[in-house]
Amino acid sequence: MAMKLIRCGMRHGQGCVNSCAVCGAEHQSVIVARRGRCRQDYARPTPDEAAQVHALLAAAHPQIAPARPTPDADGNAAQTCGGVPNVLESLIGTILSQNTSGHNSTAAKRSLDARFGRNNFEAIAAAPAADVVAAIKMGGLANKKAVVIQNVLRAVRAKHGAYSLQHLAGVAEGSTATAEPFSDEEAMRELVSYDGVGPKTASCVLLFCLGRSSFPVDTHVFRLSKLLGWVPSRADRITAQAHLDLKIPDDLKYGLHVLMVGHGRRCKGCKGGNGGKGECILKKWLKERRGVKDEELETLVLKAEEDAAA
Template identity: 45%
Template sequence: MLCWITVRGTHAATISMASTRTSSRLAAQAKTTVQSPTKVKKEETPTRPRESVPRKRRTPKTEDESSQQPPKRPKREQSPDSKSPLGTPQKAKQQAAAAAAASKTSPKKTPTAAASGLKDRKLKAYAAFANASPFPDFPHPTPQECRLAHKILAAQHGERKRPTTALVAPSQRAGCGDSPSVLDALVRTILSQNTSDKNSTRAKLSMDKVYGRSDKWEAIVAGGRNKLQEAIKCGGLSVVKSKVILAILEQVHERYGKYSLDHLHDATSDDAMTEMLSFQGVGPKTASCVLLFCLRRESFAVDTHVHRITGLIGWRPAKATRDETHQHLDAKIPDEDKYGLHILFVGHGKVCEECKAGGKSSGKCELRKAFRASKLKGEAGEDVKQEEEGIVKKEEDQE
């Protein structure tokens, strides 16, 4: 009996111990589970491809669709005294109104007024020194110096005398006033402004081809500026020259009811010069060429070659403009030398290595050697500025 109780007690203790161990193990597992929970892998769901939704084209609303839209909220009106920020339409209107008011108080000069002012200045300058030099204290050239220069140049390039036969307009070159028609001579000389003889001839021949002949004035006026500009484009400065030619034709027809200036054959040299200078685009050089070659008057025209060479030999002040040089030399050179000296100076200026544009003195030019000793301080002499051909000068043949 005692033995069974002992065995039973031992067995109970064993069971109790086993139960205790099991509880401890379960508790430990539970603790581990709480501290380190297992991560459940999330299943990845396949992504659906993005469907491209076509964009709707915005079409302009019809007048009916626009009427069905709810009315827009009206903008808040500003009082006239309220200030608007810079750049708003109201500010722009205010600035425009202020500019208009300012223009009324100080009006701009119109092209007509500017042309009239230029015409007045040209005529005033010519009238002031029509028969006198603007440099009365400048002694050169003397009549003896003119004869010497004429003799030297004639020996090199041949004598140039005024023809005694009737003048005939050349058909294969533009010339410079070489026409018995004063208006034709004027137009030819305008074509020769600030360009070479070759280019002016190309422009003249092109006019003949387009209009039949260059003196078809009615056809030239009727064709308009663009047609004339295209016709003389090959000669250079066609924009300016076409405008000048058409303006002269219109003024001549308005004054006399026809396209002719032949009445100047019977006018005095001063009257003829004054009338030609009254046209826009005609300066002293252009008018003087028409006077010298067409009207066969004694006038000394000054182009770029004459202006340059007379400066090199000391016949004008160093700072004399081309117009001032014309007035000075026309008063100083004897009439019998004007025609020949003009042609000889132009021809010499084109071929002489020392006297042409950009030429350098080498001591070989007979003309420069003859006048080197007579140069005085303050004269043009060696300090004259070399002028290149083709430069449009403000004081000559302005638009």
Template identity: 40%
Template sequence: MPKAKRSLSTTGKEVKRAKRVKTEETAVEEKQKQVIKTIEESDEESAKHVIKSGDQKFKAYSSFLEESPFPKFKHPTPRECEVANEVLQEMHGEEVTKEFEDENTPETIPHALDAMIVAILSQATSWSNAKRAMNSMKKVYGSIFAYEKIMEGGKDKLQETIRCGGLHIRKSMIIMTILKQAKERHGKWDLDHMFELTDEEAMKELLAFSYIGPKSASVVMGWCLKRNPFTVDTHVYRIAGLWGWRPSTATREKTQSHLELMIPARYKFSLHFLLIQHGRSCPACIGGSKGGQKCTAAAKMKALLK
């Protein structure tokens, strides 16, 4: 009998915990909906802001194309980049190669708008969560890139479809906005004209889209358009701080500008993916690490740089 009581008590606690989690999730969703409603209610003003913010984003991005925002900060050196690439290739090369075999990885997507949509789905989440959202879109719409069906189905349907990938309310709003802007500007859901643009022209056009910043734009530039920018995501930003590749107070945007100039072109593509893989698996460099762990890669690099 005592066992039964403990079991019932445990079940009661689990029910309460589940209710609390559900309440918190609902509160987050309601907050997101309020933000979106505010944006939608000021449609005309938002349109003006989009143009202005696009210009501002490009101005901020282009201000450090020729000189680092930290001209006196000399790391990483070309030699440090070479050694890092060597060490990380040995540690994570196989995992990165395997990831490239995924047909939905943005690097393998041939069309610019499609790569942008996948980049949005992968924002602020794991690749496995992004793939859940993509698989759900395939099931509901027949394809991740069935833009006609997505627009006809509306925002609410898209929200429910990508709920499994996280941040579904915000991401559905961004996707619908970008599809609308692409159609308004070019008369079709196709941005492949960017393959013919210069790097500056392509970046300027990407940043003109709402909710697209230097990081997402660089993803499309590097992975799909096959240009050569160095993209700084959360993993790269964190590791750059731990390894002394950026000032401790540097923002992610300024870190990207700095590393874009400091990392030799031949290492940009490989280092980006190797650093991401390292950031997912190294006990010392993974997000949420409380310190006290040893970074094997950093130790190997230090020994080789002596």
């Protein structure tokens, strides 16, 4: 489904937990990113290019499973990028995972559970903000994340009469009965309606928890997409996510996302720290398939790194 509404959610002056690209002197709390507004003349990535890069990365990183696992009821929502069946827990875990390491976010979620009880959303919502901050401090940006988490919980309770978003998973509130499933667009629309929930966080919940065909764009995915020329040169992360969600085939979205994140973390050859030099299978692919020269590759790496850091 098309991603029509994207909400940053952070009020001016708060700062964006989700590295939102719309914050600035003239902050916009709501922006529109319609597939129809993506550059239709910008053909990349083609389905074939997406499949080639998926195959390359899967072969280079056999330790990364490109098949989508079933959400784990016993998993840590931060460690699994929101890959748990409880939608509200998935959202909280994904918020905790922003702008920090997996180790730190996992520890923050574990500490939050130990302090309040796992999925004791009522206790978290009612607690003094300082208690929530203390529980998640090891995850970084604790003051901001605590505000977002408590505000989301209170807003969900006010809207639905319960601390639950299971209706997004097609489960009727207060029961295990099947409800009319929400479309991808409807689920995205609801998630980004909560203050502090940006498009990337919402997309992670769709992909890892709800099993939808969504393509989150984090720092690694954005940088590599820039390197590959898969997004227009002036695209920010939000525009890039809308564009890539349109262009990448649904059956490749999960695998390509986790593989690009994994490659971005591990490969030094496509990072700017060494001047754009070093071995990288994506650089080799660009050279062999697109005729990019070595000196051009170094420039592309540095520019992609610069854009991702902006």
